Amino acid sequence: MNIVQSVIRPEILAMGAYPVADATGMVKLDVMESPYTLPDWLAREVGEAVAKLPLNRYPVPSLTRLRALIAEKMGVPEGCEVLCGNGSDECIQFITAACAREGAVVMAPAPSFVMFQMHALFYRLRFVPVPLRPDFSLDVDAFIAAMALHKPALVWLAYPNNPTGSPFSRTEVERIVRAAPGLVVIDEAYQPFATDSFMPRVAEYPNLVVMRTVSKISLAGVRLGYVGGPAQWIREFDKTRAPFNISVLAEAVAIKILENKHVLDEQAARVLAEREVVRGALARMRGLTQYPTAANFICVRIEGGPGAGTAVFESMKRQKVLVKNFSGGHPMLENCLRLTIGAPDENRAMLAALESALR
Ligand SMILES: Cc1ncc(COP(=O)(O)O)c(C=O)c1O
Structure with a gap:
């Protein structure tokens, strides 16, 4: 060896x-x-904003303007907080890290986005997949039964799902959120192409946060994801986030483009x-x-x-x-x-x- x-x-x-x-x-x-x-006009404005950046300085991690813009433009409800990740991939990482108690379980439908399982593995959490039905719809009763058995600390629901595209039923997702013994993260990476979202009502469930990304709306290269939800959750995830995770470049580019959403x-x-x-x-x-x-x-x-x-x-x-x-x-x-x-x-x-x- x-x-x-x-x-x-x-x-x-x-x-x-x-x-x-x-x-x-x-x-x-x-x-x-x-x-x-x-x-071209927006690319030029982005270029001008980037040219003015003090690249010798670390980013200011409070990201006050960027987070306020995300809240305003992406419909994060009043009273909720926003936390940014270097892509929502990084949000998956810091949320998993925050929930990584000894022996904790992570659950998600299967097949779904592979990074849910990968980060569970990296942080030594037990991953329990619950198969979708053959038509790729959610088997809500099986999911709730599996939650009763395994008591997951963390549940991931991609809404709509990747790689199947499935628009899960809102009522069924709500049933899972209500029955979950721990945190549920609804991953709305594809929300701009969907007809529904949990973001407007994220504060109504004490165990829910909503995660999104700008990657699917023309900004995959920027690497910016975000989590919206009650401060009590966001505060904890903030502790497991890398201190300067959003570069000044990503911050300035995202601000300029979101101002022109x-x-x-x-x-x-x-x-x-x-x-x-x-x-x-x-x-x-x-x-x-x-x-x-x-x-x-x-x-x-x-x-x-x-x-x-x-x-x-x-x-x-x-x-x-x-x-x-x-x-x-x-x-x-x-x-x-x-x-x-x-x-x-x-x-x-x-x-x-x-x-x-x-x-
Ligand atoms: C469901 C889902 N969540 C999260 C991500 C990660 O996106 P990003 O890290 O680009 O924000 C993807 C990427 O394909 C995805 O399909």
């Missing part, structure tokens, strides 16, 4: 780093980015309209099933035996279209591909590649 193997935890040695595909020269529809960049809203509306165009085209295609979605992506299952999904994925890749292939991961996602909604020409290329791959 070498020194690395004797020092690093076996479960870390056994895993791989988070996979990010090389998309050079491809139509990139694999990770739910927005296809749209900033208009109508630009992001307009881009999200274009993506939403395109989603319906793509859904229509998929409905006319033979050889796949598409699942309901309230996000900026569509999960489809390729018909056929083992390997059918990967064969289509590889064929699309050869045609220079990159989507996400889930075969070989969670068994419920066998033969599933996740198609991010891009700009109209990208979607047309994706649909053409998919259709040709299915032939």
Whole structure:
């Protein structure tokens, strides 16, 4: 055994780093980015704001202006607090860290966003997945029964879910929040494409906070996520956050763009309209099933035996279209591909590649 193997935890040695595909020269529809960049006038204003920054200084972690803007523009209710993360990935990390009592349990539907499980592993919490129904809807009775058995300190609910896109029923999610013995985090990463949100009523439940990100609304490169909720929770998460987690660059860029949030809203509306165009085209295609979605992506299952999904994925890749292939991961996602909604020409290329791959 070498020194690395004797020092690093076996479960870390056994895993791989988070996979990010090389998309050079491809139509990139694999990770739910927005296809749209900033208009020139706003890019120029952002550049001017960045040029004035004192890069020799650490950020001021109170982020007063940024947090106030998030509260105002993202509908965080009066009396609630906002805490920012370096992407909502980091929010998942500091929330998990804060809840990491010895022997505590983390629970989430499965399949769902992998980082819920990853951070549970990093902080040595026991992760209990509760399978979705075969149609990817929430099995609320099974979830509540599992909570009664395992008494999770922390429950994650992606609303809508990734990678399935499922718009879980609000009533069912409410039942879970009410029955949970600990904290529930509703992850609304895809809220800009959904019709419902728990943010306006987050203060009505003593055990609830809502997490979001700007990554899906044209700012994935900025790395900014946030948690909104009652001060009693936010105060505790603030203690496990890295002290200067939001760079002065991210702060200044986000402030300038959120002051012009109508630009992001307009881009999200274009993506939403395109989603319906793509859904229509998929409905006319033979050889796949598409699942309901309230996000900026569509999960489809390729018909056929083992390997059918990967064969289509590889064929699309050869045609220079990159989507996400889930075969070989969670068994419920066998033969599933996740198609991010891009700009109209990208979607047309994706649909053409998919259709040709299915032939
Ligand atoms: C459900 C969900 N939560 C959180 C994240 C993390 O987003 P980010 O770290 O870019 O804010 C993602 C990213 O895909 C996601 O799908």
